[in-house]
Amino acid sequence: xxxxxxxxxxxxxxxxxxxxxxxxxxxxxxxxxxxxxxxxxxxxxxxxxxxxxxxxxxxxxxxxxxxxxxxxxxxxxxxxxxxxxxxxxxxxxxxxxxxxxxxxxxxxxxxxxxxxxxxxxxxxxxxxxx
Numbered sequence: 765x766x767x768x769x770x771x772x773x774x775x776x777x778x779x780x781x782x783x784x785x786x787x788x789x790x791x792x793x794x795x796x797x798x799x800x801x802x803x804x805x806x807x808x809x810x811x812x813x814x815x816x817x818x819x820x821x822x823x824x825x826x827x828x829x830x831x832x833x834x835x836x837x838x839x840x841x842x843x844x845x846x847x848x849x850x851x852x853x854x855x856x857x858x859x860x861x862x863x864x865x866x867x868x869x870x871x872x873x874x875x876x877x878x879x880x881x882x883x884x885x886x887x888x889x890x891x892x893x894x
């Protein structure tokens with residue numbers, strides 16, 4: 765009898781912990797979490813790894829011209845709304861870009877398939893880890 769009560773109590777604790785973890789999961793809106801060789805990263809809807817750039821300032825992208833060709837900005841629709849830690853910045857050309865806590869987000873031209881993290885080895889660029 766006693767072991768049954770203990771088992772039931774343990775089961776309830778495990779279930780409660782699982783619910784708490786899933787409730788604490790971050791809201792990535794249109795973005796998602798992707799498994800990679802370096803662990804889970806935040807990715808675009810196609811599973812492509814997202815990166816931040818050290819030279820950006822909060823709310824402002826410093827990646828323009830050829831930089832934006834090699835590191836395409838993650839565009840947000842004109843009517844997109846911030847969600848969770850995701851914010852939206854306006855680029856110099858007037859387009860909207862997703863940002864993580866104000867840090868603009870980019871993909872990398874050399875990442876060819878979901879889960880690639882080629883850009884994380886480039887100085888000043890960092891995959892957004894989940």
